Amino acid sequence: MRLSRYFLPILKETPGEAQVVSHQLMLRAGMIRQTAAGIYAFLPLGLRVLAKIEGIVREEMDRAGAIEVLMPTIQSADLWRQSGRYEAYGPEMLRIKDRHDREMLFSPTAEELFTVIFQNGAKSYRDLPRNLYQIQWKFRDEVRPRFGLMRGREFLMKDAYSFDLDFAAAKHSYNRMFIAYMRTFARMGLDAIPMQADTGPIGGDLSHEFIVLAPTGESDVFYDEAWLAARDTSAVDADDADALEHSISGLNTDYAATDEKRDLAAEAAAGDRLKTSKGIEVGQVFYFGDKYTKAMGVTVQGSDGQPVTPLMGSYGIGVSRLLGAIIEARHDASGIVWPDAVAPFKVALINLRVDDAACLAACEGLYAELTANGVEVLYDDRDERGGPKFATADLIGLPWQLVVGPKGIANGVVELKRRATGEKTELPMADAVARLLA
């Protein structure tokens, strides 16, 4: 993409409306704009990151055997009356009347609809287990939206719902999502710690929140510092229920809990290793048994011919919130430092002298070659000096900067800078291309 034809409205000043660094940087880097309180438009650069995050979430869900569907955003209130939640849900639910005065709502979550859709398609024990998921816009009418995408009103969420015949199978479904979440967040360059979370009136211990540590988080969290060492889950066989349970037990031996689920004895045992922090919740896995299937009268025929009420879990990831969480975890004084897997482009190609024929020819050649080989390049071909170009590249945080200037070209070299470390290397053009293709 040529920057001269792109739409990247960089802000030089930090907007006063933004309190946290991720919100500030997303505004400054031309990624998002607020269009109403807690509601945002995604500009081209922001949308590219959103799509990358969405892609990773989708791949890991598919790999875990979940099947993608897509529910509408607008639902009937009647559906929510079947579960008893329509009256119970607070003012965060955006309630709507259509032209025929029917009560509708903008989905804040979708347990009811997935339960109905599941029942429509599943009749027998042979149709279980199933895990259905969607990546769709939700709306929660927060009384005080803030922190940009981290507590917005309209947000993109991945929500999955598992259906099983008995508790052992349901636990396996839960474990599959648990390990999928570990992998998902690791691929995005995040240390997201699974913490025991409150299960509310349903009880039990089968709920974990995945929390990214950040001083701007809204939750207080308590954890054993051993969690800060990365956990490699790549070799876990998620198809083998016993092996998976064993792996997850092994992962979870170190203490980590949110405020509501503190265990003072475990904290005392952790001793000096106990740390406290603020955290950003980026995902939650939750087992709730027959709460919805029972209320809504959902059964399938068991292998003995008798009706069975399926047991459910739900599994959420805050897809748009992750943009904020990743920036909170990965930035420096100059701007964003994108992990490779979610960067909007891989390379900023910087032409220091657009009026120099040799520089121009070199840049055009590099742009054509890299693009033809599938490398995502943002080519700064604007008629500007080097200073603003470097500042823009640092601010938007692409993993690599490929800098082409007249002096280097005279010597047959270009400069390659790694954004995360600041390391710069002068090297022949062909070598720079080879490194970017590797």
Added chain:
Amino acid sequence: MRLSRYFLPILKETPGEAQVVSHQLMLRAGMIRQTAAGIYAFLPLGLRVLAKIEGIVREEMDRAGAIEVLMPTIQSADLWRQSGRYEAYGPEMLRIKDRHDREMLFSPTAEELFTVIFQNGAKSYRDLPRNLYQIQWKFRDEVRPRFGLMRGREFLMKDAYSFDLDFAAAKHSYNRMFIAYMRTFARMGLDAIPMQADTGPIGGDLSHEFIVLAPTGESDVFYDEAWLAARDTSAVDADDADALEHSISGLNTDYAATDEKRDLAAEAAAGDRLKTSKGIEVGQVFYFGDKYTKAMGVTVQGSDGQPVTPLMGSYGIGVSRLLGAIIEARHDASGIVWPDAVAPFKVALINLRVDDAACLAACEGLYAELTANGVEVLYDDRDERGGPKFATADLIGLPWQLVVGPKGIANGVVELKRRATGEKTELPMADAVARLLA
């Protein structure tokens, strides 16, 4: 994907609620389910087709130089007051009050928001031309939703908005979208005829609707039968304004118009070649000049330092409606006949005897090999007889059926059937794989 683990609720009976064949077939093939009047859930098979259509639209928009963004679905009424449309828009607009009693709405279209976002990022004549687009859910509260996805209330739309400095440039932007639409619909296997359409109070002749001929369409259309011969637009150079204008003029010499724009003299001239039909509108391109930029006070600095009011066009494609339109155009008595480019899977792999070790081994081998080579396979591994398996494969309309039975396997052959023609070929397994990989 193994059918035994998929979610494909096939209906044996044609549902009484569905009046048109595309709606009937989408319900029967387990692609969609209605969740409220005119509101649908996409089941896995339907979502795959939707994603294919979306992918083609995105590729052709990107190729035409449009830049993708994403606007929120919920917008502020204040924004629409700036253009004067809030009161003027009819009861199709879903009006909402949030918890603070602020007037909001579910976007039925997005001229206002794109205009504001454009102004936020574009300050000078150097920032034009630009064409920004999104693929996002819209809501129009139809008084009588019907025909499934073809006239639903919540629907997926691609909407693009171009911004230019003068009429010549705006016409070129219009032409770029025009040719992109020709290519988009051709790739989906559709004959979509561009027809002069009503421009309403704005006037002028720069509006075309792209219409798929179908007896179930809602518009009356009149056209020269010469339009039924395919037009090859693949070689048109869209960067060259004159060449592009010339190509489009050449395409449009034959008469075609919607009811509101009939030209009786042109119809008389067409003589016997004049045909009339019902049609389904799948896209529209529309030039409206400074209607919104003027009302909303949007300017950029011209090359002479004076303010210039940008001229706009808007360009819509009914992404979810296209599912219906394609099925209306491509089906037979047994079910859907997907064009290759939008098929949910390329191949139905049918095991006629899951209890036969040789059949099972052959199928597992074929499934692994095709999948590893990137071929999308729906593998019917259910414990069912051949009859229902063939009926399902015909109904869901995948382009190829690869049939594995004990008799063939004993002779080292499988059967490959082309859904569109019914042509069947017996051939060695390796040859079948080679043909599917070609």
